[in-house]
Amino acid sequence: MTIFPTLDPELAPAVSMIPSLDLADVHSARATLDSLVGTALSDLSYDGVDVREISAPGLAGAPDVTIRFFTPQNSHDPLPVLVWFHGGGFVLGTAISSDPFCVDVTRELGFAVANVEYRLAPETPYPGPVDDGYAALTYVHEHAEELQIDPTRIAVGGQSAGGGIAAGIVLRARDEGVVPVAFQFLEIPELDDRLATTSMKTFVDTPMWHQPNAILSWQYYLGDSYSGPDDECVSIYAAPARASDLRGLPPTYLSTMELDPLRDEGIDYAVRLLGAGVSVELHSFPGTFHGSALLATAEVSKRGHAEALGALRRNLRVPLAIF
Numbered sequence: 001m002t003i004f005p006t007l008d009p010e011l012a013p014a015v016s017m018i019p020s021l022d023l024a025d026v027h028s029a030r031a032t033l034d035s036l037v038g039t040a041l042s043d044l045s046y047d048g049v050d051v052r053e054i055s056a057p058g059l060a061g062a063p064d065v066t067i068r069f070f071t072p073q074n075s076h077d078p079l080p081v082l083v084w085f086h087g088g089g090f091v092l093g094t095a096i097s098s099d100p101f102c103v104d105v106t107r108e109l110g111f112a113v114a115n116v117e118y119r120l121a122p123e124t125p126y127p128g129p130v131d132d133g134y135a136a137l138t139y140v141h142e143h144a145e146e147l148q149i150d151p152t153r154i155a156v157g158g159q160s161a162g163g164g165i166a167a168g169i170v171l172r173a174r175d176e177g178v179v180p181v182a183f184q185f186l187e188i189p190e191l192d193d194r195l196a197t198t199s200m201k202t203f204v205d206t207p208m209w210h211q212p213n214a215i216l217s218w219q220y221y222l223g224d225s226y227s228g229p230d231d232e233c234v235s236i237y238a239a240p241a242r243a244s245d246l247r248g249l250p251p252t253y254l255s256t257m258e259l260d261p262l263r264d265e266g267i268d269y270a271v272r273l274l275g276a277g278v279s280v281e282l283h284s285f286p287g288t289f290h291g292s293a294l295l296a297t298a299e300v301s302k303r304g305h306a307e308a309l310g311a312l313r314r315n316l317r318v319p320l321a322i323f
Contacts, residue, residue, distance in 0.1 A: 004259050008287030010298040018207050023216040030092050037097040048073050049106045056139030067136050068095050068115040070106040080153035080316035081112040083137050087160030090121045090221035112149050114140050125223035126238040135171045141179045153316045155183035163189025167240035174248050183315040185254040192241035193218040194229040197264035207284045209290035211261050248277035253281045253311040257288040
């Protein structure tokens with residue numbers, strides 16, 4: 001693996017211990033990630049948080065969509081809600097892998113979180129995952145009173161591939177005009193199947209995520225009919241970076257990592273949102289790599305976590321005293 005001079009010294013010792021997640025062997029990669037998640041969840045406390053599973057009807061006869069729904073214990077007032085999508089290159093991961101983040105948002109901000117279990121590629125390529133996410137979003141909106149959430153304070157967000165799914169769903173919500181999304185929250189999002197940015201071409205062997213995995217990820221997600229980066233049939237809801245019109249989207253928080261092949265497509269999307277008149281908060285964290293925020297004891301990870309929660313609080317109008 002290449003040595004990167006700008007890698008944060010606090011993150012450097014962990015690089016050699018990060019297991020390989022090679023998407024060429026999906027079964028093995030899933031097993032490896034599931035093992036890591038199991039270890040991370042073994043000490044997770046749910047104190048102060050209620051979690052239950054609810055089901056949203058799938059679109060057009062698709063299977064029901066499971067949502068892990070988090071609320072603060074003893075909450076009464078209608079709450080802001082974050083509809084959240086986990087990462088994993090469209091191929092890996094489960095909703096429960098995001099439980100630590102969901103617990104933090106619920107406990108520290110007093111939000112509800114709808115953590116969506118979307119179907120994975122290659123078994124279910126696009127549009128399945130976006131359909132699942134949109135079904136979950138519309139269910140949360142339609143059942144706001146029952147779920148004790150505020151339908152005017154719905155945020156949609158995700159990390160990595162989940163960030164790409166979230167961005168696609170927000171575009172779809174804008175175009176269909178049924179669910180008013182108040183805020184878009186995109187962490188290290190995977191947005192562009194064309195893989196033509198400088199960071200994508202440069203970072204071919206970075207930790208956690210690299211160009212070879214990105215290529216496979218999009219091939220799995222877009223399915224057998226996908227003919228490559230020049231395919232003009234790719235939907236903007238699958239690859240949001242292809243959208244030519246970003247007007248009318250909600251205020252956005254977007255983060256990128258310096259040593260991440262996804263860095264430049266995230267920055268470009270944020271700049272284009274700004275050019276379309278969307279209010280954007282963009283953070284590009286130095287010395288970091290894709291997924292390095294999981295190393296939560298590093299100062300840069302703590303700062304990123306605090307800034308992300310702060311952006312959610314500000315944009316969904318939660319009083320500072322709750323924080």
